[in-house]
Amino acid sequence: MVTAITQGxxxxxxxxxxxxxxxxxxxxxxxxxxxxxxxxxxHTVQLLKRKWEVYDAGQSIKLVEGDGVVGQQPILEPGKSHQYVSGCNLSSGLGKMNGQYFMERIQDGTIIEVQIPEFQLISDIFHN
Structure with missing residues (x-):
């Protein structure tokens, strides 16, 4: 597991x-x-948008952008959390992803860019 913290x-x-x-x-x-x-x-925040960079050893970088995550734009009050599962397909068995969430502070409308830490996508063929 990898972790990044941006403005709390x-x-x-x-x-x-x-x-x-x-x-x-x-x-x-x-x-x-x-x-x-x-x-x-x-601050109470709402996740509005996401932007992913998907690196596939068999291709170039693919950018994936859109509203929310898995069809939701969750609102997180201080001390609360949100969890979801998603996926991606690669043409090689080796890659990585990273990106940003764009969140709005509900109190004042400030948009913050929250970092998604880089993580590895490694298939079983590379573990032997």
């Missing part, structure tokens, strides 16, 4: 290779990642 917002990510859904002979590798966002600040 803690983001932790744990990635898992999904061998049962992957087809290495067809250059299809599936990964899931569990994200925990903890609001350790004194």
């Amino acid at each position: 917002i803690k983001v932790s990510v744990e990635a898992t290779y999904q061998a049962e859904y992957s087809s290495p002979h067809q250059h299809h590798y599936v990964f899931t990642y569990k994200v925990t966002i903890e609001n350790n600040s004194s």
